[in-house]
Amino acid sequence: NFKIEKVNLNGLVTAKTIAEDNEGNILVGTLSKGLYILKDTVVQKTITEKDGLLSNMVSQINVDDKNNIFIGTSRGLNKIDQYGNIHIYTEKSGFTGIEAKQNATYKDAQGNLWFGTVKGVTKYQPKLDEEKVNEPLTFIASLQVNRKNREMIPNQKLNYLENDLNFEYKSICLNNPDAVLYQIMLEPADRDWRPVTEQTVASYPSLAPEKYTFKVKARNSDGIWNTEPITYSFTIYPPFYKTWWFILSVVIAGILGIISYIKVRERALVKEKKILEEKVEERTAEVVQKSVELEKKNKHITDSIRYAKRIQTAVLPPEIPFDNTFVFFRPKDIVSGDFYWLEHIGEKEMIAAVDCTGHGVPGAFLSILGHSMLTKIVREYGIHEPAKILDQLDLEIVKALHQKNVKGEQVVNDGMDLALICYNKDTDILEFAGGYNPLIMIRNGELEEIKADRFPIGMTTIHDNKKFTNHEIKVEKGDSFYIFSDGYADQFGGEDGRKFRKKNMKDLLLSIQEMPMKEQGEELERFILDWMKNHDQIDDIVFIGRRF
Template sequence: MNIRFSIGRRIGFGFAILIVLTLFAFWLTTITIRESSAINDKITTIYTPSVNALRDLNVLVINSKMLISNWVNIQGESEYKPKLKKLIYEEYPHIKNRVNELARNWNQDEQASASGIFSLIDKLFEDHKNIMRQLNSFESYEDPVIKFDVEPMVRDENGEVNVQTRLIIEQLEGLIAVQQKNASVKIDEMDKSFSNLFMVVIVLGIALPVGGILIAVFTVLSIVRPVDELKKMLQKMQRGVMPEEKIRERKDEIGEMSAALNQLVDALKQTTQFAREVGSGNFDSHYTPLSDEDTLGHALLKMRMDLAENERILEQKVEERTAEVVRQKQEIELQKIKIEVLFNHVTDSIKYAKRIQEAILPPESLIKKYLPDSFVLYKPKDIVSGDFYWMEEKSGKVLFAAVDCTGHGVPGAFMSIVGYNQLKLAINKLDTTQPSKILDELSKGVSETLHQKNYEDATAKDGMDISFCSLDRKNNLLEFAGAFNPLYLIRDGELQEIKGNKFPIGVFLGKEARSFTNHKLEVQKGDVIYIFSDGYADQFGGPKGKKFMQNQFKQLLLRIHQDPLDLQRETLDRRIEEWRGDEEQVDDMLVMGVRI
């Protein structure tokens, strides 16, 4: 039976070889690591601890020789005697147990050697104990019989204690050498296994890349190159370009794909020609589907019929919608004209309201007459303003005020008319020039005008903030009362703030009317007085888009208060415009300055 060597079999065979080699390397590495781990465990748990324990035993025997010599030579109590007892009764049994526990893993010869050593040590320590029993008191050291019996055992080079100690140390060193040799043998075995693994890894490291290169070359020649030709043809078709050449057909899966693609190109060329005819409006062009199952071919025929019908319907809709667009355009033009007329009427009305509002403001000549050394910075947010300034002379005193009505623009302007009229009525009604009395009457008049009976019944919280001053130039006396807004007095480079009451003109807080506080100040020549609305300090701007704030406003006034008043007004105007930058003006601004 002829087996077809397909692309899948080719790729599978090549990668199977790489996988087998990789698994072999993994298996060999695992075996080597496992054996090395076992060897390492023996080294760390048997041989190295055995060497250390035998060395400790060797040191113990040497120390015992030194301590028994001190016992014999030193009469009376000594620090060496407790150490010898501890060595024999505590340290030696502990080390003996350690060595016996480790000796379980030794061979029989090594175990026999260890047993012989312990027998010698036990006999040696029995001699030590006998010496300790005989030399157990001060008098025993003076007994010549005991000295004759004990001293040769320790002091003579060939004494029994010295001979036994040398024999034990000699056998211990031999056993230590055996254990060290065992450890070295195991280490050599582990090094050899790793060397073998290293050689296998080198061989596989060369074989795997070479095999991979051979598989890659084979894949490129038999798979990648034909697939690349198919890809280039498909990319041309993706861009809408019909290939002129055909792909060579082979006897494998890629050859079958090449044949199918060649047939598809021929069909698409026929479809392209048909689409051009239909696109040019030739709905009678001929097109024959490839078969009864040719979905695209039958869809193209239906598309030709639908396009012909849609063209007819579209022409009809275009005519209808063109007529509708013309009608709507005419209607929009008419509405635009009406809106422009309405806008002009509203603008004219607001400009007229501005002229009315300007009529109630004191003229420049009146200001210079009553307060020759003064300025007014007046910057409405809109065409009309909710801020206004007021000035009049009564009973030899100059009365002036800076008023901030609720809102700005048209609503604020209406409130300013109410405030102006009620302020005039209050001045004419009262025989006093005391600011607090005038503000009490003004607040009452505003509340009655706006029908603000009490806080609960008031439907609108409309009112105004005000700074009101009465200046007696003859006696250098200034009286002040304020609704929220303060008065600044700068004298000798220091700023004094005289605060107004914390409630406005009109009904806002509480059920009963409140009386305003009257402040009397003795002024001096050179003093500068400032009253203002909150619009200047509340303006947003600066590098971080924050408010100008009262503290910065105070510092600015302190810096410029000695300048001429006209220059002060220009500086204040320029500074707030620089601060505002591209930000919108948030409120009406009003600042009045007077030098005594």
């Protein structure tokens, strides 16, 4: 009884010949991957050209009575003895055929081995092949320094310019000189032995100053290496300026020079210190005096700004007169360049969100001027249509700010961006006009943006003959309207420090539609503060919402 088992040989392998040694191991010769040795179904070892085979193309395998394995290849015959040494038989050692024929091998009754080759049959008699354990005779033949022959004096001393060395080495093998292989190593330049080679010359250009030992060992055709390598030691000395005594002397001289410089400098510094102390005392007295004066001026300026805030706050509506309306107002500084305006004239309710040029004190001056002019236009001039209100406000601002015919004065080129809505309670009509700032309407969960005109109030050098557009919207129950300055959408924040942007602001408005208007204002404030985190507020913010 027998069974067939699959053996994994790690990749695509073409078997050419199979044999069994005296210990029951299976020997598989392959087309291009050398010899596989298997125990049961497990690969125990693989032997290739790197290990000493003449070729990875194995076409014959035979085993003698002493369990020596004979391997016929395309380039000659190898023998793996019981110690693991790999012997080589080529034309020079009697194996004249070189290329072994596939499976053309036989062991006769006397233990002789027969090998068929392309040139006939070769008979091998194990009894006549004495075991050779002699190491190869290896020696270093010559030394070249900077391409010139140099006598090999023990512990040779070279200067730093003599750093290009060539070693020639040889090993004597009478039965098959071509089968000799070498390994070399130069300590400490090489960390390990270099790969096995047939080369008999080693070159080492541009060696650094160091103490070196060159080592060489050889392997003969019987696979025997030198147990101890042949060595040659030499030293390359550095230039004088890299020697320890020169470096030490320079360090000592440098230390003495530094100490001398420090001593001289200390004397000079003591004198300078006295002079500086006198000057510092004078300057300190001056600085203290100016600091006191600046502190008084700063307090006066700050008090003035805080008083201006009280004036600006007094101008703004003290409370919201309309139902379902919120106002989120957050100045960047103590006073603001943004402001909101609420007015009630008969059946009409008016709301404006205004962004003046700049912020802080300059913006505050313009905001107070704009607030008073809006009130004057609707109350004194009786203009109630948003577009006409903005047209008149534009004329008033241009007239107030552009002080022409004043010699030496520069024309003031400031203005306002704003959105203004007017709701008629009798007709349920909402009118809108805007300069740059739009109106957002949310109806039945759908958001619509009503665009403003692309020019501001004032700034006559930007646009001439401006006429603002009036929009009319029939209000339905549940409609929500929002007007705002650009400070909310332009605020930097978040994890990556980017602008919030108008699109995200619209998404936020849609997400809070189920809240009452007062809570919407609180949520808008909470959200932007959380968005800012550690970032400074960059502009004034005014945000107004109303639901009908």
